[in-house]
Amino acid sequence: MTDLPTTSPAFDLIIRGGTVIDGTRAPRFQADVGITDGRIAVIGPLDNRTAAREIDATGRIVAPGFIDSHTHDDSAVLVDPGMTCKVSQGVTSVVTGNCGVSIAPLKPGSPRPMPLGLLSPGGGQVAEFASFADYVAALRAAPAAVNVAPMVGHTSLRASVVSDLGRAATDSEIGAMRSHVQEALDAGAIGVSTGTFYPPAEAAPTAEIIEVCRPLTGSGGVYATHMRNEADQVTQSLEESFAIGKALDVQVVISHHKVVGPANFGRTKETLPLISKAMSCQCVALDCYPYNASSTMLHTDPAKLQVKVVVAASGPHPEVAG
Structure with a gap:
């Protein structure tokens, strides 16, 4: 989980509030996911960050394909x-x-x-x-x-x-x-x-x-x-x-x-x-x-x-x- 500096630019997409299962066999955890240029840029709290598009994943699982x-x-x-x-x-x-x-x-x-x-x-x-x-x-x-x-x-x-x-x-x-x-x-x-x-x-x-x-x-x-x-x-x-x-x-x-x-x-x-x-x-x-x-x-x-x-x-x- 990585915190993003406040100077970072906005993301193309933020998936907010989901339960992340990342495929590493680690326990699931709550996190936001920030995506830029089609790639995951950061997984962590993104409350103060903005994006061109946002998805509310509250109550849902966020997982790799x-x-x-x-x-x-x-x-x-x-x-x-x-x-x-x-x-x-x-x-x-x-x-x-x-x-x-x-x-x-x-x-x-x-x-x-x-x-x-x-x-x-x-x-x-x-x-x-x-x-x-x-x-x-x-x-x-x-x-x-x-x-x-x-x-x-x-x-x-x-x-x-x-x-x-x-x-x-x-x-x-x-x-x-x-x-x-x-x-x-x-x-x-x-x-x-x-x-x-x-x-x-x-x-x-x-x-x-x-x-x-x-x-x-x-x-x-x-x-x-x-x-x-x-x-x-x-x-x-x-x-x-x-x-x-x-x-x-x-x-x-x-x-x-x-x-x-x-x-x-x-x-x-x-x-x-x-x-x-x-x-x-x-x-x-x-x-x-x-x-x-x-x-x-x-x-x-x-x-x-x-x-x-x-x-x-x-x-x-x-x-x-x-």
């Missing part, structure tokens, strides 16, 4: 750079490329099996970026209203490189994917994500994932995963995720942690202690969403259809929506 840590906004930030859907909720940064699905690199003409359809939520044409550097260049050429922290997706790599998605990758295919990962990290990717829950990647054994992700070691990047199983085999999937993180010596993020299906409800009593134990000897984190349903592709595997399924939308069969 929120980070949406799990998104599929890879295309949205290009198609709708205003990102009203996010900034209207206070989100100022998005992490893209989750669940193994990234807009780059995608070999032109390569197959787009689900869940790669997430790259085109409106069903329109998806831009193709053969390299991650090309995608980053597109982001910089037309900056979105949010910061973008992109990951490279293992499923996208498989779709671009592996000739038969129903099998494990060959050594040469692993080498090609590994080269793409290195190129992506060099271009600015913050890590690699996997989605072994989905058919295009479920045939990938643990060894394939480790070898493809080798460039992560020593890079400071993260390994984020939509695990192989979030239902009956959830603990085994957690152990696989931890093992990959240990083999690569990288940070692990368990995406949207949950346990699926009525038979597994309450099993977070097993999974959360397991995650806490892993945290004591390696860097592990998780994200979760605050609602009791998930949104994903329509599986044909009976084991994945044991809970209520609602069709939100279908291009070929719009009549089944709902």
Whole structure:
């Protein structure tokens, strides 16, 4: 908290009387916030200061922009750079490329099996970026209203490189994917994500994932995963995720942690202690969403259809929506 000298000029904006939560893990505190040239100039008592514009934040929280840590906004930030859907909720940064699905690199003409359809939520044409550097260049050429922290997706790599998605990758295919990962990290990717829950990647054994992700070691990047199983085999999937993180010596993020299906409800009593134990000897984190349903592709595997399924939308069969 800083006091401003009385000789200081007026601010462009003062947010008065709010409760500040500053993101440093410090306790919340009451303060005014003075902003000049789009940047926070001072946090403290500004009773005697003036501004071109003032906002009364009494009874409200004043906080930095929120980070949406799990998104599929890879295309949205290009198609709708205003990102009203996010900034209207206070989100100022998005992490893209989750669940193994990234807009780059995608070999032109390569197959787009689900869940790669997430790259085109409106069903329109998806831009193709053969390299991650090309995608980053597109982001910089037309900056979105949010910061973008992109990951490279293992499923996208498989779709671009592996000739038969129903099998494990060959050594040469692993080498090609590994080269793409290195190129992506060099271009600015913050890590690699996997989605072994989905058919295009479920045939990938643990060894394939480790070898493809080798460039992560020593890079400071993260390994984020939509695990192989979030239902009956959830603990085994957690152990696989931890093992990959240990083999690569990288940070692990368990995406949207949950346990699926009525038979597994309450099993977070097993999974959360397991995650806490892993945290004591390696860097592990998780994200979760605050609602009791998930949104994903329509599986044909009976084991994945044991809970209520609602069709939100279908291009070929719009009549089944709902």
